[in-house]
């Protein structure tokens with residue numbers, strides 16, 4: 001289907017985009033920000049969304065790229081999935097993000113879709129919120145009153161819902177460095193290039209033969225990504241062996257509220273969470 005008619009703006013910078021967005025929102029205009037368009041355009045074509053105005057960020061060059069800033073990596077919101085997955089800094093200091101991003105969709109979608117768009121979209125089955133949560137990423141939001149930083153744990157508030165106000169943009173994401181940590185994203189889906197039925201993002205620091213620190217985020221085990229804190233705690237000090245990891249992973253579904261849908265019921269997802277967590281941590285510890 002063809003989207004309903006809309007006005008279109010393509011500002012040349014994030015500052016210009018914020019100014020425009022703020023003017024439109026205060027005038028009561030129904031406006032949508034366009035990132036890579038991989039989620040918004042299908043929804044507009046189905047006429048599930050029919051904004052009066054679209055503000056396209058694709059010309060805002062200041063929103064693209066990965067840079068170092070002290071102890072953090074800073075990833076611009078309009079950096080494509082492909083650029084994140086192949087970036088040498090991301091691979092060295094936040095490998096988990098690169099590995100999770102490699103599992104998103106297909107090469108075409110990864111060349112158009114953006115890191116910021118995927119986080120702002122907040123799809124419970126999306127593969128990037130859980131690694132962002134596991135790594136304690138921080139979202140930098142820009143609005144009419146300046147910038148504010150929101151921890152990933154506070155950013156995802158519900159299904160397709162975030163802490164972003166209507167007149168705010170996600171401009172960049174700050175990720176602490178996990179240099180030398182092993183990482184793995186274990187994605188379970190029925191067909192290639194599909195969203196996760198359940199996904200597990202694991203980053204592990206191994207010291208000698210045992211696990212010194214672990215960070216685990218779960219995809220599609222609730223309305224927002226979830227941290228498997230009891231598994232993280234149970235892993236600390238354990239040998240990095242299959243048996244020890246399997247024992248620690250049994251509590252992966254603790255405190256989760258997975259959905260029931262055509263791909264599986266909640267009980268099946270709870271079972272998957274344990275199995276996939278065990279696999280993800282074992283692979284992360286080996287890497």
Ligand SMILES: Cc1cc2nc3c(=O)[nH]c(=O)nc-3n(C[C@H](O)[C@H](O)[C@H](O)COP(=O)(O)OP(=O)(O)OC[C@H]3O[C@@H](n4cnc5c(N)ncnc54)[C@H](O)[C@@H]3O)c2cc1C
Pocket residue numbers: 032033034035036037038039040041057077078103104105106109112113114115116117118120121123125126127128164168169170171193194195196
């Ligand atoms: C065939 C197909 C398969 C896919 N498979 C997967 C998959 O396996 N795993 C997965 O995780 N995802 C998958 N996706 C989704 C893909 O990752 C999208 O790129 C992503 O969900 C949205 O990113 P985008 O840049 O395209 O955002 P858009 O579609 O442009 O926007 C999505 C939403 O975020 C808002 N938004 C975008 N950028 C910003 C910003 N900077 N600030 C504030 N709000 C913003 C928009 O207003 C909109 O509400 C798939 C998509 C397709 C089409």
